[in-house]
């Protein structure tokens with residue numbers, strides 16, 4: 001079949017390249033920055049169990065649904081829906097995805113910018129010893145500063161844009177071929193190091209010994225679902241866009257399971273890395289988003305060779321953020337490229353600029369715009385909650401309805417490329433019934449604030 005989207009002429013060179021890129025999209029700040037603090041606030045091991053159940057029962061089948069739409073549609077998020085369902089409103093799912101991707105990258109690049117700044121502080125040795133007033137005060141002073149964070153955020157976006165401008169095979173695929181193996185090595189090293197610390201066992205117990213009574217807390221389910229969607233990058237059509245660049249012969253099911261497994265493994269390794277350190281230094285695991293920017297630096301300071309460990313940690317955080325940001329940027333780039341008929345470079349420049357402008361708001365929300373709050377959430381928290389708890393699950397729900405109910409059964413199965421009749425049926429039951437019911441219950445509960 002010929003490619004219809006101009007940008008779609010570009011393809012992954014190998015299936016492994018696609019898998020690494022999809023894993024790169026999945027494994028990100030969500031695993032290293034978000035997972036530990038959400039797990040810490042929502043019950044540790046109990047949260048992990050619910051999270052694992054959601055990833056494999058709902059996340060992986062929905063990821064396959066999203067991949068199927070992209071591979072069959074062979075176009076950007078909006079174009080693929082238009083092609084598979086002409087003259088319907090289904091493409092609005094793609095538009096919501098593009099908006100979601102822009103919003104996520106807007107705040108993602110703020111946190112990624114902090115990470116590069118911290119890396120710089122470790123490389124120069126500035127954070128090897130505790131700054132005056134402690135790491136908490138240093139972090140507060142940093143995020144409330146109106147200008148400096150914007151510089152690092154812009155730097156991160158520029159690197160992301162330069163790679164995306166080079167295209168799929170020579171840009172995104174090549175970058176992930178380096179980023180993902182590098183990230184795996186650094187994270188395994190850090191988790192291994194964490195396990196050698198005194199008191200590491202307590203951290204492992206926090207992560208792996210569930211407190212069953214916490215299962216009664218509905219918030220655990222909402223947080224676990226939001227985290228599963230965020231971590232697997234489901235529901236915003238970034239994965240859809242990536243799968244549209246697959247060659248016909250590269251099959252989806254095994255790649256999907258591979259991405260789900262690797263993403264979970266990376267989250268667990270990140271959990272081990274963070275919680276062994278947190279517990280061995282007697283710190284509360286419930287310290288929220290600043291966990292990796294305040295708690296970890298003070299822990300590194302009291303460790304032998306902690307400065308170097310800090311360098312390694314922030315290198316890996318930046319690598320993880322970059323590999324995910326590539327997919328978040330490719331999503332609007334592919335759409336803008338096709339609809340406005342621009343070159344990839346021009347489309348990237350436009351998407352990157354829009355994202356930077358939104359990101360300015362997220363960054364200033366910590367400082368001069370910190371009075372803009374809803375329910376105690378600042379601008380970045382609002383963007384995070386809106387995307388992780390609403391846009392992503394809603395996108396996933398719509399895609400489940402699209403493939404499960406709008407497409408015919410035969411088409412759905414053909415697009416999914418599942419061969420075993422048993423697995424075909426299980427997958428269909430999940431995307432037709434199980435996923436929608438679970439998603440609706442959790443979304444309604446959270447909207448009603450029950």
Ligand code: ILE
Pocket residue numbers: 025026027028029030031104230231232233324325327328
């Ligand atoms: N999945 C990634 C992460 O976990 C991003 C989230 C892309 C949407 O950080």
